[in-house]
Amino acid sequence: MYGFDYQRPASRDAAKAAATGADTRYLAGGQSLIQAMRLRLSQSERLVDLGGIADLKAIKVDASGVTIGAMATHASVAGNADVRRAIPALAELAGGIGDPMVRNMGTIGGSIANADPAACYPAGVLGLNATIHTDRRTIAADAFFTGLYETALQPGELITAVSFPTAQKAAYVKYKQPASRFALVGVFVAQTAGGVRVAVTGAKGHVFRATQIEEALARSFTADAAKAVKMPTTDVNADLHGSAEYRAAMISVMASRAVAAALAR
Ligand SMILES: Cc1cc2nc3c(=O)[nH]c(=O)nc-3n(C[C@H](O)[C@H](O)[C@H](O)COP(=O)(O)OP(=O)(O)OC[C@H]3O[C@@H](n4cnc5c(N)ncnc54)[C@H](O)[C@@H]3O)c2cc1C
Structure with a gap:
């Protein structure tokens, strides 16, 4: 120091x-x-x-x-x-x-x-x-x-x-790095006054909105709708914890779990 x-x-x-x-x-x-x-x-x-x-x-x-x-x-x-x-x-x-x-x-x-x-x-x-x-x-x-x-x-x-x-419904689910608990992929889903927002952390160089999943959830706010979205791998992180393809797939999975958690409140 x-x-x-x-x-x-x-x-x-x-x-x-x-x-x-x-x-x-x-x-x-x-x-x-x-x-x-x-x-x-x-x-x-x-x-x-x-x-x-x-x-x-x-x-x-x-x-x-x-x-x-x-x-x-x-x-x-x-x-x-x-x-x-x-x-x-x-x-x-x-x-x-x-x-x-x-x-x-x-x-x-x-x-x-x-x-x-x-x-x-x-x-x-x-x-x-x-x-x-x-x-x-x-x-x-x-x-x-x-x-x-x-x-x-x-x-x-x-x-x-x-x-x-405040949001009508919201939940955050992360697939965590077990040692630190930082997000390998974390997704916050919210039904807000301005529409559905889906924010993703851990998957790229900085947090971003998954507009593809937002559009799918605006049509149907269900876990299945989120899971059906195939996220692109562009700029997605790849390291010893997971490839870009794996992390991109996890975005949809975490989003679907967050929707299920939000609906369960
Ligand atoms: C072992 C470990 C595990 C962790 N796991 C997680 C996790 O699972 N999820 C997660 O989200 N985070 C995790 N963190 C991060 C942690 O939660 C802290 O939020 C983060 O480290 C910032 O710490 P701090 O608030 O003490 O800020 P500091 O370390 O004191 O400051 C961080 C930076 O912010 C600046 N700063 C601080 N306050 C202000 C302010 N008011 N205005 C402007 N600039 C400011 C500082 O100048 C510095 O550049 C983990 C950290 C550790 C060490």
């Missing part, structure tokens, strides 16, 4: 004031960032720890949906009774991330800023058509995830919260 300066401000304004310089990074739970720094894959001159800013941990639920503060941990989302009632699929997604230590340290802001191609939250954000709130603007889910570990965030831009509208 390279040396760095560490600051722990108590407010958003102090955090923004501290986050000057191209090599400054916000620190959430450190579940990805500290590991990358230890391996010298990432070098930061300064870490601005967000852990002392209480209002970034807030979770609010009202009739329109759920707003989760950037520093809310996966465990706090999974265990929140109001989230479980309003959008049970979201609470279940958070409860299926990693292991207890990861869920107690990892945050929604860190997860989506990191934009790991196999992470679960990006699928929930895209599937539910969420809005990302930053210190500068709001960003629609469709515009947020731009590439492998890349997002629409500008240098120094602070995610403050993520708003999820």
Whole structure:
């Protein structure tokens, strides 16, 4: 690990004031960032720890949906009774991330800023058509995830919260890597006010919408309709865990299971 300066401000304004310089990074739970720094894959001159800013941990639920503060941990989302009632699929997604230590340290802001191609939250954000709130603007889910570990965030831009509208039906199912529980293929299916949305993680360089399955489910919201779609292998990941053909097939299988789970609520 390279040396760095560490600051722990108590407010958003102090955090923004501290986050000057191209090599400054916000620190959430450190579940990805500290590991990358230890391996010298990432070098930061300064870490601005967000852990002392209480209002970034807030979770609010009202009739329109759920707003989760950037520093809310996966465990706090999974265990929140109001989230479980309003959008049970979201609470279940958070409860299926990693292991207890990861869920107690990892945050929604860190997860989506990191934009790991196999992470679960990006699928929930895209599937539910969420809005990302930053210190500068709001960003629609469709515009947020731009590439492998890349997002629409500008240098120094602070995610403050993520708003999820409620869905008529929704579920997330992943075929998980057994050691880490990251998604080899994960699919979030939602019947939203704007139509059916199907977001896929783990299968390509970044989360994406499976429009072929969305169209099939718009005609018939059934597990069989999702399973019948043959997904193309274009740009689909291939590694020691599975070929592109295998992962493409798993997208339809996971989507059909997610539809079945959504219908069973
Ligand atoms: C063993 C293990 C298993 C895991 N399994 C899963 C899994 O099954 N599914 C899954 O989805 N994830 C999984 N994860 C990832 C984990 O859930 C965390 O969400 C992820 O590592 C990010 O961690 P963090 O929130 O601590 O952010 P950090 O590591 O602190 O930060 C990550 C990045 O986000 C930036 N950042 C953090 N907060 C903000 C903010 N508010 N605004 C702007 N930028 C910010 C940081 O500067 C950094 O670049 C796993 C991680 C580990 C270590």
